[in-house]
Amino acid sequence: MQNMEASVTTDEQKRYLAFAAVLFTQNGHLSEELEISDKMKCKNILKRWWGIEDHSEAAKTAGELSIAAMHTPFADDVYSEFIVKGRRPPSSPEELADLTGLENAYRSSVRRALYMADVPDEEITPEYVEELMAQDGYTATFTEVLFDRLIEGLECYQQAKDVLKRAGVSDEEMSEIKTLAAWDYGRTGIIARYGANAGYLDEDEAWHHMKTAAENAASIYPGWREYFAAYILGRAVALGADCKDQYSTMNYLLNNEYESPVFRVSFKQMG
Numbered sequence: 001m002q003n004m005e006a007s008v009t010t011d012e013q014k015r016y017l018a019f020a021a022v023l024f025t026q027n028g029h030l031s032e033e034l035e036i037s038d039k040m041k042c043k044n045i046l047k048r049w050w051g052i053e054d055h056s057e058a059a060k061t062a063g064e065l066s067i068a069a070m071h072t073p074f075a076d077d078v079y080s081e082f083i084v085k086g087r088r089p090p091s092s093p094e095e096l097a098d099l100t101g102l103e104n105a106y107r108s109s110v111r112r113a114l115y116m117a118d119v120p121d122e123e124i125t126p127e128y129v130e131e132l133m134a135q136d137g138y139t140a141t142f143t144e145v146l147f148d149r150l151i152e153g154l155e156c157y158q159q160a161k162d163v164l165k166r167a168g169v170s171d172e173e174m175s176e177i178k179t180l181a182a183w184d185y186g187r188t189g190i191i192a193r194y195g196a197n198a199g200y201l202d203e204d205e206a207w208h209h210m211k212t213a214a215e216n217a218a219s220i221y222p223g224w225r226e227y228f229a230a231y232i233l234g235r236a237v238a239l240g241a242d243c244k245d246q247y248s249t250m251n252y253l254l255n256n257e258y259e260s261p262v263f264r265v266s267f268k269q270m271g
Contacts, residue, residue, distance in 0.1 A: 224253075227267065
């Protein structure tokens with residue numbers, strides 16, 4: 001691995017890092033350089049939150065995130081059907097099982113349960129996962145688990161929307177959000193940067209994954225405000241995560257023009 005202390009971060013690379021500014025800010029790391037002094041913290045975060053302990057796991061995770069293939073299929077199905085189209089949420093797992101338009105949500109959820117297992121697509125079915133769940137002592141069906149996840153996600157979406165409004169995101173800006181892929185793109189930088197500092201990825205690999213995520217994001221969002229809004233909404237829907245604690249980060253990134261890194265770099269590719 002190259003000596004990062006001797007590396008110079010270009011303006012374009014600072015731009016790549018800015019796409020992961022939410023988590024960098026929350027973890028107390030600057031968003032304008034690859035180097036992080038506390039290598040052990042990087043290793044601990046990767047292991048604790050991602051189960052990553054080597055090059056293969058880091059590269060696979062960063063690669064999936066950079067093309068929005070991790071949580072986006074689930075989040076986008078839910079967002080499209082129940083937010084954009086305004087479909088009434090199911091009132092029971094049985095009703096959920098009869099709904100169309102959630103095929104990607106089902107497959108995505110199954111994939112997450114089998115992440116890193118390299119199970120062929122034709123074998124990834126809810127029934128197969130239920131067998132695995134039963135072996136681990138679960139008594140709920142896969143549809144019941146997915147139902148709970150869906151309802152939690154929709155509740156947290158409303159929380160996230162309120163947080164974003166408090167941070168000054170307008171209804172017009174919200175209407176520009178067509179996909180919640182920002183949740184995957186925004187985490188690519190964490191895996192790539194922490195992976196490089198942990199010694200799991202070399203610098204070229206790390207920048208490649210971050211560049212891929214940045215250009216994909218820049219191709220579908222108008223700017224930083226819509227991008228970060230989609231990130232928070234995606235986090236809420238995909239994880240069913242309480243977003244009340246996200247206000248200070250959003251307010252800092254979107255409104256602090258003197259300190260926020262996104263006021264110093266272009267959202268679109270620099271000419």
